[in-house]
Amino acid sequence: MDIKTLLLALALGNLSLCAALFFFAAGARRAGQGAHGHATWARAKQCQALAWCLLYLRGDLPDLLTIPIANAVLFAGFALDAAALWEQAGRRIWRPYLVPALGAAIGVYVAAWLLQLPAGGRIAIGAAASAFFFLAGAAALGRGWRSGSLLHRSLVLWMLVLTAAVLARGVLSLLPDGGRWLNPVAVQAVGVIALYLMMLGNAFGYLLLAREQERGELARLEVVDPLTDVPNRRGFYTALTPWIALARRPGMPTALIILNLDQFKRVNDSYGHTAGDVVLKAMVDVCKKQLRDSDQMGRLGGAEFAILLPRTSLEDASMVAERIRHAVAALPVKAEKAIINMTASLGVTTIRAEDSTVSLFKRADEALQAAKQAGRNRVAEAEVIKT
Numbered sequence: 287m288d289i290k291t292l293l294l295a296l297a298l299g300n301l302s303l304c305a306a307l308f309f310f311a312a313g314a315r316r317a318g319q320g321a322h323g324h325a326t327w328a329r330a331k332q333c334q335a336l337a338w339c340l341l342y343l344r345g346d347l348p349d350l351l352t353i354p355i356a357n358a359v360l361f362a363g364f365a366l367d368a369a370a371l372w373e374q375a376g377r378r379i380w381r382p383y384l385v386p387a388l389g390a391a392i393g394v395y396v397a398a399w400l401l402q403l404p405a406g407g408r409i410a411i412g413a414a415a416s417a418f419f420f421l422a423g424a425a426a427l428g429r430g431w432r433s434g435s436l437l438h439r440s441l442v443l444w445m446l447v448l449t450a451a452v453l454a455r456g457v458l459s460l461l462p463d464g465g466r467w468l469n470p471v472a473v474q475a476v477g478v479i480a481l482y483l484m485m486l487g488n489a490f491g492y493l494l495l496a497r498e499q500e501r502g503e504l505a506r507l508e509v510v511d512p513l514t515d516v517p518n519r520r521g522f523y524t525a526l527t528p529w530i531a532l533a534r535r536p537g538m539p540t541a542l543i544i545l546n547l548d549q550f551k552r553v554n555d556s557y558g559h560t561a562g563d564v565v566l567k568a569m570v571d572v573c574k575k576q577l578r579d580s581d582q583m584g585r586l587g588g589a590e591f592a593i594l595l596p597r598t599s600l601e602d603a604s605m606v607a608e609r610i611r612h613a614v615a616a617l618p619v620k621a622e623k624a625i626i627n628m629t630a631s632l633g634v635t636t637i638r639a640e641d642s643t644v645s646l647f648k649r650a651d652e653a654l655q656a657a658k659q660a661g662r663n664r665v666a667e668a669e670v671i672k673t
Contacts, residue, residue: 289474289475289478290342292475292478292479292482293338293341293342293478294338294342295482296334296338296478296481296482296485297335297338297339297342298335299482299485299486300331300332300334300335300338300363300485301331301335303331303485303489304328304331304332304335307324307327307328307331308328324370324496326366326369326370326373327366327367327370327492329366330363330364330365330366330367330369330370331363332363333359333360333362333363333366334359334360334363334364334367334485336359337356337357337359337360337363338360340352340355340356340359341356341360344356353399353408354395354396354399354400357392357395357408357412358392358395358396360412360416361388361391361392361395361412361415361416361419362388362392364415364416364419364420365384365385365387365388365419365422367419367423367488367492368380368384368419368420368422368423368426369381369384370492371422371423371426371427371488371491371492372422372423372426374426374492374496374499375426375427375429375430376499377426377429383422384419384422387418387419387422388419391411391415391418394411394415395408395411395412395415398411405459406459406460406461407459407460409455409456409459410456410457410459410460411456412456413452413453413455413456413457413459413477414453414456416452416481417449417452417453417456420445420448420449420452420484421446421449423445423488423491424442424445424446424449427441427442427445427491427494428442430498437494438494441487441490441491441494442491444483444487445484445487445488445491448480448481448483448484448487449484451476451477451480452477452480452481452484455474455476455477455480508520508521509521509524511584511585513563513566513567513585514566514567514570514585515570516570516583516584516585516591517582517583517584517585518584518585519584519585519586519587521584522582522584522585522586522592522594523643525582525584525594526542526582526592526594526643526646527643529594529596529637530637530641530642530643530646533637533638533639533641534639537597538597538598538599539597539598539599539600539636539637540594540595540596540597540598540636540637541594541595541598541599541600541602541603541606541634541635541636541637542592542593542594542595542603542634542635542636542637542646542647542650543592543593543595543603543606543607543610543632543633543634543650544586544590544591544592544593544632544633544647544650544651544653544654545573545590545591545592545593545607545610545630545631545632545654546589546590546591546630546631546632546654546658547565547566547569547589547614547628547629547630548628548629548630548631548658548662548663549662550562550565550588550589550628553565553626553628557621557622557623557624557626558622558623560621560622561621561622561623561624561626564619564620564621564622565619565621565626565628566589568617568619569614569617569619569628569630570583570585570591572610572613572614572617573591573593573610573613573614575613576606576609576610576613577593577595577606578595580596581593581594581595581596582594592647592650593606593610598636599636600634600635600636600667603634603636604634604665604667607632607634607665608665610630610632611629611630611632611663611664611665614628614629614630615627615628615629615630615663629662629663630663631654631657631658631662631663631664631665631666632654632657632664632665632666633650633651633652633653633654633655633656633657633665633666633667633668634650634653634665634666634667634668635649635650635653635667635668636668649668649669650668652668653666653667653668654666
């Protein structure tokens with residue numbers, strides 16, 4: 287396979303990845319899932335496809351297009367590849383680092399071409415710039431090395447090996463006559479093949495990170511309420527379980543508060559569910575300000591929330607509940623159509639040695655119902671067992 291064919295394969299390969307991403311994003315939009323984070327990777331593949339096409343047409347188009355411009359676009363594609371990997375790894379602040387590096391790489395290469403440096407020198411500059419961006423991408427993929435799968439680690443090593451091959455090609459290009467003991471065509475072919483394999487490795491790495499990110503988000507949504515960003519019922523029960531077990535040991539008790547916004551249905555009926563969502567988020571924010579870092583708030587459903595207060599007596603928990611009640615009542619929520627004032631009723635209890643999740647919540651809910659029956663906007667304590 288000659289060099290021209292390899293360049294065409296690189297161009298078509300990147301175009302194929304662009305097409306695959308387009309159909310993937312379209313399917314995700316139809317499913318209502320969105321396709322966030324893929325735009326950078328799509329631009330990277332578009333830049334690389336254009337660059338390889340220009341390089342393939344070298345000799346048929348002016349040198350200005352097929353040498354400095356083609357390589358500048360290629361560097362941009364490699365930089366965007368690294369940026370896409372960093373975005374998928376959860377670090378979106380890549381511009382302050384990659385953009386200056388890209389500008390420097392393009393500037394040095396164009397200067398070398400304008401100064402008519404030998405082709406070997408330009409090849410070495412291009413190899414060094416490409417290797418830098420490949421290493422940046424490998425670093426993004428390697429952030430999860432310790433917890434990564436065998437495939438994850440293999441991809442990192444694969445990218446490092448290919449980066450070394452690209453660098454080696456650049457070093458060999460600086461040797462007189464490319465090294466008399468080496469076939470220059472073979473050296474060039476090895477470099478292009480390394481770039482082709484890097485394209486595949488980068489694609490697999492990106493898709494692996496995207497899959498891990500989606501899995502992580504799905505796992506998070508299993509235990510977190512997406513509206514208020516506090517644990518949902520399942521997540522709160524998971525956090526509560528060890529404290530129920532610890533209640534069997536002597537020591538400071540742990541308290542539980544059940545909070546319900548009074549007549550919340552009226553907000554949804556009068557102002558719409560969007561206003562109701564605003565009220566819920568505002569209420570959670572004001573409650574968190576009254577809690578310690580060790581306290582845990584969760585949404586049980588609708589406008590009902592639970593608050594876990596580790597190592598807190600019933601008396602102290604009631605004081606916390608009163609502070610929360612006052613804070614909620616003093617919070618005017620600005621919705622789209624009105625300013626909404628809310629109140630909350632709260633039931634307070636502590637975890638007992640014989641408690642299960644069912645008995646604990648039953649007792650807290652009874653206290654909550656007592657607060658509502660007493661006129662709402664108040665705190666009620668569960669009955670204490672006298673010994």
